């Protein structure tokens with residue numbers, strides 16, 4: 637009995653230990669998955685949780701991508717021949733090399749379904765080919781008549797004419813393919829972030845339609861801009877992106893005491909980018925979207 641009791645109690649202990657080990661392994665692997673896919677990196681179209689908090693969380697995750705891509709682009713000098721048509725790098729065509737490469741990239745990515753995703757907005761929307769992937773569908777969250785807002789021509793102009801010369805060193809290293817790939821990825825990340833203004837606007841509208849509707853009907857852009865602006869939120873974003881510029885852009889040394897105090901990109905340039913262009917353009921997208929928010933809807937009879 638005694639030994640039987642001992643056996644059964646040790647079997648029970650072993651069984652419990654086994655269960656505990658299994659639970660620990662499960663928790664650990666979930667933890668690894670959590671680390672691999674941070675919450676804010678998940679597309680809201682997958683989670684379907686559209687709230688002001690969740691949309692802001694997505695914007696926070698997108699900051700990481702933008703800062704990494706800024707660091708990547710800053711590894712190359714300006715390479716201005718890419719952007720100047722006078723060099724005729726695309727023989728027989730009136731476009732710059734970057735326009736040519738960007739358009740070709742969008743054509744390939746359209747075939748893979750990139751622009752079926754409402755979070756993506758093409759820079760060259762004319763005559764894009766259909767997706768070869770037919771069965772990929774996305775939930776409809778945006779108001780269809782308003783979802784086509786596209787400010788990529790402004791993003792393009794600001795990026796090449798105002799921002800890029802501040803980010804990179806002058807000069808030409810002839811690395812045009814790698815430089816243009818870096819420009820394209822950075823511009824796509826900026827465009828995605830700025831056009832997320834559509835999702836922010838939709839959430840804000842759904843939370844307070846009674847506040848937005850009269851201003852939309854009156855086409856009062858200034859009042860809409862005031863209503864959707866949160867200065868404190870903007871200040872927080874600017875401080876956070878500057879910090880990300882420092883943390884992601886530091887030179888890593890195995891010697892802990894060695895700190896150069898230098899960064900791969902100027903962190904204050906990241907907050908400047910957000911203050912002068914990213915947030916104002918996001919708000920312009922929000923206003924443009926809202927102005928179309930009632931299109932195609934029946935006016936409510938009081």
Ligand SMILES: O=C(O)C(=O)C[C@]1(C(=O)O)C=C[C@@H](O)C=C1
Pocket residue numbers: 692695836864865866867869870873914915916918919922
């Ligand atoms: O978070 C919001 O409410 C937004 O509309 C986004 C955003 C931004 O671009 O980060 C834009 C406008 C607001 O004033 C604050 C922040």
